[in-house]
Amino acid sequence: EAGVAQSPRYKIIEKRQSVAFWCNPISGHATLYWYQQILGQGPKLLIQFQNNGVVDDSQLPKDRFSAERLKGVDSTLKIQPAKLEDSAVYLCASSSTSEQFFGPGTRLTVL
């Protein structure tokens, strides 16, 4: 069974630029999560989708972050414009029951 796929693995941008991350969850998993993991900290949930609907986006900085999962499968997370403090690893996870499976993450560096 293929795991959660994410791309790109690494991204370096300058502040005020835009960036997008892509996630392909495990086939059949209805729930998809985006986490932000700042260096030295644990992952923090940004947004949770159930199929193509948002379940929880309370910790998503909506002035600059957006996410979508239009067909209930793949998802994209966008930052526009990026700030220095957005430097982090962005992890995508999916689940069908209560266990979440994580992708390898995208490491974002904002200069």
Next chain:
Amino acid sequence: AQKVTQAQTEISVVEKEDVTLDCVYETRDTTYYLFWYKQPPSGELVFLIRRNSFDEQNEISGRYSWNFQKSTSSFNFTITASQVVDSAVYFCALSEWGDDKIIFGKGTRLHILP
């Protein structure tokens, strides 16, 4: 409010030694889940265990064991006869019953020295 505290930021032990990673949690809920995840250098979070608040039995899986004590709100993780491949960051986490949202601790970086 929910909170997970991993007081040990970094631990180094020599291979074959036993090592215990501490985890203390806070929650107002009477029903909840506790987790441990491993994050190797590759970056992917690997699920190790989930324990619900009703089950205080200790669990053993190979060289790994977990000690859940509700009285002290702790869920400690022990690796017996550590190996270099155990080197990683380990996260303890908590979620409310019926809620998929997981609250992670800050992690403990474990170095197993050959």
